[in-house]
Amino acid sequence: MEKAVGIDLGGTFIKAGLTSENGTLLKNKSFPTLAEKNSRDIVLGQMEKAINFALEGTGKDVKGIGIGTPGVVDDRGYVFDSPNLPGWENLPLKKIFREKFSLPVTVENDVNTIAWGEFLYGAGRGSNTMICITLGTGVGGGIVHNGKLLRGRKYSAVEIGHMTIDHRGPRCKCGNYGCIERFVGKEYIIERAVRAIKEDAKETLIYSLAERNFDNITPKLIKEAYRQGDSVAGEILIDVGLCLGALFTSLVNLLNPEIIVIGGGISQEADIIFETIEKTIRQRAMKKLAQNVKVVPAGLGNETGIISAGALVFQK
Amino acid sequence: MEKAVGIDLGGTFIKAGLTSENGTLLKNKSFPTLAEKNSRDIVLGQMEKAINFALEGTGKDVKGIGIGTPGVVDDRGYVFDSPNLPGWENLPLKKIFREKFSLPVTVENDVNTIAWGEFLYGAGRGSNTMICITLGTGVGGGIVHNGKLLRGRKYSAVEIGHMTIDHRGPRCKCGNYGCIERFVGKEYIIERAVRAIKEDAKETLIYSLAERNFDNITPKLIKEAYRQGDSVAGEILIDVGLCLGALFTSLVNLLNPEIIVIGGGISQEADIIFETIEKTIRQRAMKKLAQNVKVVPAGLGNETGIISAGALVFQK
Numbered sequence: 001m002e003k004a005v006g007i008d009l010g011g012t013f014i015k016a017g018l019t020s021e022n023g024t025l026l027k028n029k030s031f032p033t034l035a036e037k038n039s040r041d042i043v044l045g046q047m048e049k050a051i052n053f054a055l056e057g058t059g060k061d062v063k064g065i066g067i068g069t070p071g072v073v074d075d076r077g078y079v080f081d082s083p084n085l086p087g088w089e090n091l092p093l094k095k096i097f098r099e100k101f102s103l104p105v106t107v108e109n110d111v112n113t114i115a116w117g118e119f120l121y122g123a124g125r126g127s128n129t130m131i132c133i134t135l136g137t138g139v140g141g142g143i144v145h146n147g148k149l150l151r152g153r154k155y156s157a158v159e160i161g162h163m164t165i166d167h168r169g170p171r172c173k174c175g176n177y178g179c180i181e182r183f184v185g186k187e188y189i190i191e192r193a194v195r196a197i198k199e200d201a202k203e204t205l206i207y208s209l210a211e212r213n214f215d216n217i218t219p220k221l222i223k224e225a226y227r228q229g230d231s232v233a234g235e236i237l238i239d240v241g242l243c244l245g246a247l248f249t250s251l252v253n254l255l256n257p258e259i260i261v262i263g264g265g266i267s268q269e270a271d272i273i274f275e276t277i278e279k280t281i282r283q284r285a286m287k288k289l290a291q292n293v294k295v296v297p298a299g300l301g302n303e304t305g306i307i308s309a310g311a312l313v314f315q316k
Numbered sequence: 317m318e319k320a321v322g323i324d325l326g327g328t329f330i331k332a333g334l335t336s337e338n339g340t341l342l343k344n345k346s347f348p349t350l351a352e353k354n355s356r357d358i359v360l361g362q363m364e365k366a367i368n369f370a371l372e373g374t375g376k377d378v379k380g381i382g383i384g385t386p387g388v389v390d391d392r393g394y395v396f397d398s399p400n401l402p403g404w405e406n407l408p409l410k411k412i413f414r415e416k417f418s419l420p421v422t423v424e425n426d427v428n429t430i431a432w433g434e435f436l437y438g439a440g441r442g443s444n445t446m447i448c449i450t451l452g453t454g455v456g457g458g459i460v461h462n463g464k465l466l467r468g469r470k471y472s473a474v475e476i477g478h479m480t481i482d483h484r485g486p487r488c489k490c491g492n493y494g495c496i497e498r499f500v501g502k503e504y505i506i507e508r509a510v511r512a513i514k515e516d517a518k519e520t521l522i523y524s525l526a527e528r529n530f531d532n533i534t535p536k537l538i539k540e541a542y543r544q545g546d547s548v549a550g551e552i553l554i555d556v557g558l559c560l561g562a563l564f565t566s567l568v569n570l571l572n573p574e575i576i577v578i579g580g581g582i583s584q585e586a587d588i589i590f591e592t593i594e595k596t597i598r599q600r601a602m603k604k605l606a607q608n609v610k611v612v613p614a615g616l617g618n619e620t621g622i623i624s625a626g627a628l629v630f631q632k
Contacts, residue, residue: 072604080604129469146469152572153445153462157605159569167481167562176565176600246483249492250566253475256468284492288388288396289473 004313005054005065005103007047008110008305011035011084016050017303018058019310023121025303029053033085040087044096051101064104065097066312068113068305073156077107080155106312108149109156110305114298115142116149116315117308118261122299129257131248132298133160135264139181145255147316161185165246183243189236189266190217196232205230219266226272234272241273245280252285252293263298320629321370321381321419323363324426324621327351327400332366333619334374335626339437341619345369349401356403360412367417380420381413382628384429384621389472393423396471422628424465425472426621430614431458432465432631433624434577438615445573447564448614449476451580455497461571463632477501481562499559505552505582506533512548521546535582542588550588557589561596568601568609579614 001021008015010033017028031050034042051065071082077094098105108116115124115132124130124144133141141160143150150158161181162174169178182188194214197207205225210216225233248260260277267273278295285293300307317337324331326349333344347366350358367381387398393410414421424432431440431448440446440460449457457476459466466474477497478490485494498504510530513523521541526532541549564576576593583589594611601609616623 072602145466150461150571152570152605153574155572155604157570157572159602159605162569162602163566164562165480165483167559174602176569177562243483246480246493250479253478253492254468254473255466256471256473258469286388286475286478286490288471289468289475 001061002063002314003058003061004063004310005051006306006308006310006312007050007054007065007067008113008309009033009047009067009069009085010305011070014046014050015303015306016054017306017310018054018062019307021063021314023117023307023311025307025310027054028303028306035085038086040085040091043085043088047097048100051097055101062103064106064313065101066113066309067093067097067105067107068110068309068312069093069107070110073107073109074154075151077105079107104313106315108312109142109158111140112142112149112151112156112158113308113312114140114263114300114304115144115158115261117300117304117311118263118298119144119149120311120314121307122304123261123296124259125299127257127259129255130259130261131160131251131255131257132261132263133244134298135184135186135262135266137186139179139185143255143257149315160247160251163247163250165243165250180243180247184240184266186219186266189219189222189240192236192239193217193222193232196236200232204232206233223266223270237270237272238276240266241276242280244273245277245284248277248295249281249284249290252281252290256289258293260293260295261298262295263304267297317377318379318630319374319377320379320626321367322622322624322626322628323366323370323381323383324429324625325349325363325383325385325401326426326621327386330362330366331619331622332370333622333626334370334378335623337379337630339433339623339627341623341626343370344619344622351401354402356401356407359401359404363413364416367413371417378419380422380629381417382429382625383409383413383421383423384426384625384628385409385423386426389423389425389428391467391470393421395423420629422631424628425458425474427456428458428465428467428472428474429624429628430456430579430616430620431460431474431577433616433620433627434579434614435460435465436627436630437623438620439577439612440575441615443573443575445571446575446577447476447567447571447573448577448579449560450614451500451502451578451582453502455495455501459567459571459573465631476563476567479563479566481559481566496559496563500556500582502535502582505535505538505556508552508555509533509538509548512552516548520548522549539582539586553586553588554592556582557592558596560589561593561600564593564611565597565600565606568597568606572605574609576609576611577614578611579616579620583613
């Protein structure tokens with residue numbers, strides 16, 4: 001069975017691994033990114049170490065190297081716009097490592113990478129057209145359309161987190177208004193809880209669970225309050241589902257996917273969010289396009305970044 | 317040069333033509349659809365007449381028949397959900413005419429068809445990734461992505477007119493809320509003018525040009541009022557541009573197109589709408605994805621339906 005090197009590049013750690021064609025993680029290790037040294041060459045050096053670790057002891061059965069990186073990736077494998085990595089701008093990442101290791105290299109935006117991994121090995125397995133979104137501080141997304149990773153014309157694109165659901169809504173960091181990220185990104189979910197506590201002076205378990213300290217409020221804590229029956233927490237989680245449901249309605253009307261995959265912290269053990277999304281899509285999207293669409297949690301777990309990066313090598 | 321039969325099926329007329337591979341319309345004629353007879357077979361009979369007209373006198377150089385139809389078209393060429401055509405539901409249109417004429421038949425949703433025609437012969441010629449929208453009573457759209465017509469997984473989809481720009485906005489006929497069509501569809505543009513006249517009791521040329529009769533208000537009349545310097549008309553047209561700009565910002569962030577093509581009555585001679593759309597995209601979309609994107613009027617003119625239907629035959 002063929003193998004691949006998977007590199008999941010983050011602002012703090014470079015996660016490296018060797019994966020097999022069926023998505024098994026054969027070995028893995030984390031390396032510090034050393035972004036704080038403010039040197040592009042140091043980060044590239046760390047990546048080289050990581051790849052060497054993955055390649056150690058392998059032979060001709062390694063088909064290539066897959067790299068998931070933050071930022072925008074163009075069709076030549078150049079990287080742009082990675083705010084947390086020094087000098088990660090106009091960087092020919094693909095070329096650099098192809099020359100260094102004499103192996104085929106695939107470079108892809110990190111969230112598109114996850115989408116491809118979920119399609120090949122995870123919750124989207126066996127489907128044909130899939131939308132994948134990851135919820136966290138930012139909201140990222142990727143789409144597989146007719147068995148292929150959907151990319152922009154020249155750039156990786158598919159910035160689902162920056163599609164608007166309210167064009168007169170609040171400004172997003174990206175410059176657009178009412179982006180889905182501006183409603184369901186981590187800090188905005190927390191902000192909503194803080195606002196509910198302040199404005200409505202409501203009795204909410206969120207406040208007591210947070211020991212009356214706003215800094216302690218997390219999406220996880222809001223979910224805990226909901227589990228204990230708190231109605232304010234319920235409203236927040238339902239609204240997250242409504243916002244996501246509105247976004248997915250647009251994407252269902254656009255692409256008639258068969259499956260929507262959701263990953264990231266806030267979505268874990270949050271049936272209420274999934275139920276609300278499904279209900280919203282059923283109510284709002286065109287019947288023919290929405291029929292049979294499933295909304296499911298991501299399936300690859302903690303090492304999704306490495307496994308998905310390895311999966312890039314097995315693109316059709 | 318190879319030729320194609322193009323059939324543009326509408327609720328009132330079936331427009332038929334013979335087109336050449338380079339998009340020239342060699343002959344054309346309109347046939348009444350006879351939808352009012354409430355018989356699917358009568359409409360199919362009219363289509364057969366129309367195809368026979370187009371084929372008359374041709375030889376082996378006819379490569380196939382392209383049909384643009386209202387409704388949803390699945391990947392087998394079955395048609396669904398055409399409210400203005402009797403029995404246009406679960407209809408194997410492709411099979412019917414392939415058997416009748418022993419020629420390859422391509423059936424596509426009418427707006428996807430226009431998008432493909434604009435890509436091959438019109439304003440999108442020479443591009444790689446293009447978004448096309450037609451403004452009228454309804455708002456329809458189509459996308460060409462990397463040189464291929466984008467379709468849903470199973471159905472034609474790409475219902476751009478029913479993507480939301482305001483998920484808490486007014487209800488659309490389709491069941492969704494705040495669809496772009498609900499803001500820039502013909503009747504809603506007129507509604508906005510009527511509201512401006514009623515509520516604000518503003519002096520507006522729209523009212524006098526309409527001879528103080530709301531029924532006389534049309535998008536064309538609003539544009540005329542704008543040309544004569546009317547500020548209420550200007551506000552309406554700018555808001556149409558803002559709404560469309562917000563929608564296209566989402567699509568630019570998603571697909572990084574190089575060109576956006578806009579057709580339909582309201583967009584004709586309406587520079588203010590195009591300028592507002594371009595400005596909105598530049599302000600809101602991600603810089604890298606929006607750079608060089610052009611917003612231009614459709615290029616195929618009155619017979620776009622026939623020419624585009626013929627173009628379907630020349631899909632790669």
